[in-house]
Amino acid sequence: MTPIDVIIIGGGAGGLSCGITLASAHQKSWFDDRRIVVVDDDRSDLNQALLNNAPGIPMGTTGTMLLETMRQQLAAFPVASLVEARALRVRRHPESGFEVALDNGTTPRCLTVVLATGYKRWELEGLSTDPCRHPRGGKPTRLAFDHDEAYCMESDLYVAGLLAGGSSQFAIASGIGAQVAVEILSGWAGKRTHVHDVPVPDKSS
Ligand SMILES: Cc1cc2nc3c(=O)[nH]c(=O)nc-3n(C[C@H](O)[C@H](O)[C@H](O)COP(=O)(O)OP(=O)(O)OC[C@H]3O[C@@H](n4cnc5c(N)ncnc54)[C@H](O)[C@@H]3O)c2cc1C
Numbered sequence: 001m002t003p004i005d006v007i008i009i010g011g012g013a014g015g016l017s018c019g020i021t022l023a024s025a026h027q028k029s030w031f032d033d034r035r036i037v038v039v040d041d042d043r044s045d046l047n048q049a050l051l052n053n054a055p056g057i058p059m060g061t062t063g064t065m066l067l068e069t070m071r072q073q074l075a076a077f078p079v080a081s082l083v084e085a086r087a088l089r090v091r092r093h094p095e096s097g098f099e100v101a102l103d104n105g106t107t108p109r110c111l112t113v114v115l116a117t118g119y120k121r122w123e124l125e126g127l128s129t130d131p132c133r134h135p136r137g138g139k140p141t142r143l144a145f146d147h148d149e150a151y152c153m154e155s156d157l158y159v160a161g162l163l164a165g166g167s168s169q170f171a172i173a174s175g176i177g178a179q180v181a182v183e184i185l186s187g188w189a190g191k192r193t194h195v196h197d198v199p200v201p202d203k204s205s
Pocket residue numbers: 009010011012013014015039040041042043044045046048049050051052053054063085086087088116117118119123124160161162163167168169170171173174
């Protein structure tokens with residue numbers, strides 16, 4: 001079976017933002033027939049949040065409402081899907097890419113992995129590195145991975161959201177997710193790129 005192009009582990013602020021931004025490029029000629037999968041087990045910190053300071057989000061929005069909006073936004077793109085499952089293990093496939101073992105008994109293969117599991121726990125087995133203390137997390141139990149300026153930990157392995165070291169604000173976690181997507185898209189495009197849409201002019205008047 002053809003490997004999925006990107007599996008994002010964690011569908012909170014960072015992971016969903018990464019998936020939405022990746023999928024929004026699906027009409028670019030260089031996107032080809034790539035596929036994006038977000039794996040999530042519904043433990044986002046957003047489930048506890050009431051947002052009055054997230055830019056562009058109406059004040060009083062609950063985090064659960066925002067998660068649902070982002071999930072619907074992801075689902076609107078034909079190249080993306082959300083799998084409700086817990087990832088148990090990630091390891092390099094002997095040929096190329098990775099295989100991700102899920103608690104639903106499947107082990108999908110993919111070419112690129114984005115880790116976006118938040119900064120409170122680390123449960124995945126199989127990687128050669130472990131997270132270290134988060135630089136901006138306050139509590140000593142908060143976790144982050146080292147990465148380069150493109151949020152890349154090692155070849156084809158990225159980190160997004162708070163696990164990449166950002167402070168705990170929705171805008172920061174989702175912003176890092178979008179930046180990771182732009183880095184991956186730029187690799188696919190073979191040049192620096194980003195995805196902008198513009199309104200279609202109304203010709204009726
Ligand atoms: C009580 C509270 C109030 C907050 N209020 C605000 C606020 O007012 N304004 C603001 O800007 N920010 C607020 N935040 C912060 C905001 O919620 C976080 O910054 C943001 O959710 C972090 O995004 P993330 O993607 O890094 O992690 P999360 O959103 O926590 O997402 C991580 C996701 O990874 C999934 N996951 C983890 N491990 C696995 C696995 N092995 N397999 C599959 N899925 C996995 C989890 O289920 C989760 O959905 C608040 C947070 C809390 C806790």
